[in-house]
Amino acid sequence: MSAQLANLAGQASVNFMLLPLPGEQLRRVLDVGEVVRVTSLEPAFAAGEPVAHVHFPLTAIFSLVARVDGHKTVEVATVGNEGLVGLSVFLGASTTLNEAFCQVPGESLRVPAADFRRLLPETPMLRRQLARFTQATLIQTAQAVACNTAHTVSKRAARRLLMTQDRVGKDTFPMTQEFLGLMLGVRRATVSEAASELQSGGLIRYSRGVMTVVDRRGLEEAACSCYAVVRAEFDELRSL
Amino acid sequence: MSAQLANLAGQASVNFMLLPLPGEQLRRVLDVGEVVRVTSLEPAFAAGEPVAHVHFPLTAIFSLVARVDGHKTVEVATVGNEGLVGLSVFLGASTTLNEAFCQVPGESLRVPAADFRRLLPETPMLRRQLARFTQATLIQTAQAVACNTAHTVSKRAARRLLMTQDRVGKDTFPMTQEFLGLMLGVRRATVSEAASELQSGGLIRYSRGVMTVVDRRGLEEAACSCYAVVRAEFDELRSL
DNA sequence: ACCGTTATGTACGTTAGCTGACATAATGTT
DNA sequence: AACATTATGTCAGCTAACGTACATAACGGT
Numbered sequence: 001m002s003a004q005l006a007n008l009a010g011q012a013s014v015n016f017m018l019l020p021l022p023g024e025q026l027r028r029v030l031d032v033g034e035v036v037r038v039t040s041l042e043p044a045f046a047a048g049e050p051v052a053h054v055h056f057p058l059t060a061i062f063s064l065v066a067r068v069d070g071h072k073t074v075e076v077a078t079v080g081n082e083g084l085v086g087l088s089v090f091l092g093a094s095t096t097l098n099e100a101f102c103q104v105p106g107e108s109l110r111v112p113a114a115d116f117r118r119l120l121p122e123t124p125m126l127r128r129q130l131a132r133f134t135q136a137t138l139i140q141t142a143q144a145v146a147c148n149t150a151h152t153v154s155k156r157a158a159r160r161l162l163m164t165q166d167r168v169g170k171d172t173f174p175m176t177q178e179f180l181g182l183m184l185g186v187r188r189a190t191v192s193e194a195a196s197e198l199q200s201g202g203l204i205r206y207s208r209g210v211m212t213v214v215d216r217r218g219l220e221e222a223a224c225s226c227y228a229v230v231r232a233e234f235d236e237l238r239s240l
Numbered sequence: 241m242s243a244q245l246a247n248l249a250g251q252a253s254v255n256f257m258l259l260p261l262p263g264e265q266l267r268r269v270l271d272v273g274e275v276v277r278v279t280s281l282e283p284a285f286a287a288g289e290p291v292a293h294v295h296f297p298l299t300a301i302f303s304l305v306a307r308v309d310g311h312k313t314v315e316v317a318t319v320g321n322e323g324l325v326g327l328s329v330f331l332g333a334s335t336t337l338n339e340a341f342c343q344v345p346g347e348s349l350r351v352p353a354a355d356f357r358r359l360l361p362e363t364p365m366l367r368r369q370l371a372r373f374t375q376a377t378l379i380q381t382a383q384a385v386a387c388n389t390a391h392t393v394s395k396r397a398a399r400r401l402l403m404t405q406d407r408v409g410k411d412t413f414p415m416t417q418e419f420l421g422l423m424l425g426v427r428r429a430t431v432s433e434a435a436s437e438l439q440s441g442g443l444i445r446y447s448r449g450v451m452t453v454v455d456r457r458g459l460e461e462a463a464c465s466c467y468a469v470v471r472a473e474f475d476e477l478r479s480l
Numbered sequence: 481a482c483c484g485t486t487a488t489g490t491a492c493g494t495t496a497g498c499t500g501a502c503a504t505a506a507t508g509t510t
Numbered sequence: 511a512a513c514a515t516t517a518t519g520t521c522a523g524c525t526a527a528c529g530t531a532c533a534t535a536a537c538g539g540t
Contacts, residue, residue, distance in 0.1 A: 150314065482540090
């Protein structure tokens with residue numbers, strides 16, 4: 001396993017969609033995939049365009065955003081090594097209305113969409129995993145509908161930071177207020193107020209695009225309940 | 241086709257997930273399904289509980305809502321005869337975090353979850369259709385995230401009315417301000433202001449739970465662009 | 481004809497987040 | 511050392527929607 005998914009630096013890394021695959025099925029995926037390094041804000045695909053590749057993130061983290069009225073963006077899902085970027089290909093569509101881009105740079109197993117489509121009929125276990133991931137994504141997105149409608153920016157910001165921390169696995173990671181604003185669908189100035197509130201409460205520390213979670217427990221309390229709901233669903237997914 | 245799906249009143253009605261099935265596969269679905277009449281606000285299933293049945297709506301319309309903080313609700317998807325209520329069963333989960341209940345009473349083909357699971361491996365065309373519907377639902381929900389974050393209640397109300405009208409196929413249908421408030425995640429009083437604005441503009445007419453779309457074109461202009469985006473996706477789904 | 485129930489209208493004070501604008505501070509570049 | 515660039519802080523005025531509360535109106539049953 002670790003050998004097959006060794007990343008560019010030679011470190012073992014894992015994607016949970018591929019983890020339970022029998023060796024034969026895993027080999028088929030790896031045969032057509034390529035481990036690539038994705039850089040910050042690099043798009044995986046653009047809205048409306050045919051999807052050229054799907055991504056199984058290894059250390060990279062992607063954001064799926066919806067854009068309204070041409071400019072305003074809101075994140076609809078975050079995808080790390082627990083899932084796949086490009087579900088629409090799995091679901092039989094050739095295009096997608098969401099944009100996906102890299103939130104935290106890192107490595108990702110990139111598979112051409114055509115190869116991926118060809119490979120699906122031969123990999124039942126992968127289909128099963130992806131179906132469960134689709135369900136988790138639906139729940140994540142559904143919760144975001146309610147969360148964005150009901151909760152304050154401060155609570156949502158706390159939740160969003162926890163989501164990223166879960167996926168990077170470290171307490172320090174790249175995050176600017178500008179980016180957080182794009183994710184939450186609010187102005188950067190509003191993020192500034194929410195963030196400095198969290199900072200003065202001793203929950204986080206940040207400077208020029210580097211975010212550190214200081215008091216994880218406290219941040220969980222500052223976040224809305226949506227965090228725990230979605231987290232539970234993804235914990236279950238990872239444990240399958 | 242019309243014979244197999246004749247509803248309780250003997251009228252032909254159709255569910256687009258079943259429409260393209262070859263006779264053999266359709267028969268298997270109908271063998272285990274039962275056409276039932278669902279009444280207003282009747283739940284298809286509750287959050288967190290095992291899903292006992294899935295529904296292929298015929299003339300009924302269902303709402304999927306997310307609940308936060310125990311009371312506040314927001315709609316995450318509307319499902320009429322273009323889809324299935326109970327996607328989580330299709331996706332391999334036994335429970336769901338969303339609640340689903342009947343928005344517009346009517347008839348629905350109800351299939352026990354266990355039978356549905358058993359039937360899936362034998363009905364590839366149904367799986368294909370449901371995968372496409374899953375994609376459309378993801379897009380609908382993703383758009384709702386952005387819409388609820390970015391748009392005014394008035395525009396969202398207009399959009400929501402159009403969505404229901406599309407599914408009932410008539411310009412008059414049941415809709416109270418209370419219900420609309422639950423869907424939009426806002427107070428009833430806020431809906432009252434938005435609705436009377438739309439009414440005085442000559443776009444709709446309503447009284448005691450009966451809504452009539454008077455100026456369809458005008459209502460489309462009053463709605464946010466999210467309507468057209470989601471509508472296009474579902475038009476494509478129906479035409480497959 | 482009456483009355484309880486349900487649907488809708490409205491109003492006042494409050495607040496979160498917006499628009500728009502500008503200020504400060506840290507970093508990299510030359 | 512000077513400067514451009516990028517990240518962050520802040521402020522004054524505005525608006526949509528909120529919480530709360532109460533009023534009106536239409537319908538259904540007895």
